[in-house]
Amino acid sequence: MTTPPYLFNTYKRQPVTFVRGRGPWLWDDRGHKYLDFFSGLAVCNLGHAHPGVARAVTQQVKTLLHTSNLYYTGPQQDLARELSRRTFGGRVFFCNSGAEANEGAIKLARRFGAMRPGPRGPRHEIIVFDHAFHGRTLGALSATPQKKYQANFGPLVPGFKVALYGDLASVRAALTPKTCAVLVEPIQGEGGVRVASPAFFAGLAALCRKNKLLLMFDEVQTGLGRTGTLYAYQNRALMPAGVVPDVLTSAKGPRQRVAHRRDPRQKGNRRFAPTRGPRLDVRRRSRALPGRPGGPRRLKPIRPGPGAPRGRSDAPGN
16 A cells, blocks of 8 residues: 555555544454554543543533633633643633644643743743653653754754763763753653652652752643543652652643643642644543543454455444
8 A cells, every 4th residue: 555645644654544443443444454562652541432432422422512712611621620630729821732732731831941041031941851752842842852853854953952861970960050940751652661760759859849940740641540540640659759740741641731830920820732633622531531541552353253344334333
């Protein structure tokens, strides 16, 4: 199968066209059946064509589809309240993707550094880590120090200093009077499922408090139950009890993306920002159906048995 002439060849797509899904199963346009361990890059954690999701989406579309962030809607406020209550309080910003949530976090950090300058003026530098992955938009890509992703997209956005993941001494070495924040994944996903020690995160949190830096957690790949708690920072096997981020970004799962930050006007208050998907149906789906951990990233084709239909989108499912 060659690349369709009207689609940009951005990813190394597999030569298959899916036409239908149900639960963990997918069918292609030739009738072949697949067990889906990929879950749409860990987005469809409740499976395909889940009846509860379908009902919630249908009801919301019949009621109200889109109004933009210029106005309030009930489901949006409901989900924001639940996210705030189930994490560390504060405010929620809804956007459209994990990369966009991280872009929002980068902007929050820059604004924080401008509003709370250092002895040499406004602060704008953000410390990131080797092997990190924060997205493919230009700002998030600039915070992703991997040549295979950054190649041919320069010049990148300046202001990111790279430290070694799990090495507190290298973080100290990357500090300058211009540093305003640290952006880190609780577990590095694209970097090879790398886990830093609880002592590292405890030291990192203390370092941020001492130097008045924002501690920003990218939980796009670790959030929504994937480590056994709603977010990885709440998992005591990974994080000591005192480690709470100032900014948290989240994605995948029940199709939401989030960024969260301490409000400088309110001591102890933080902001949260979910993202992804139509702005209204996302909330209703999330409220009705809590997310489940995604599966391994693999597609396993299962050949249809004798008499199985081919070339149809209504092949019988399990």
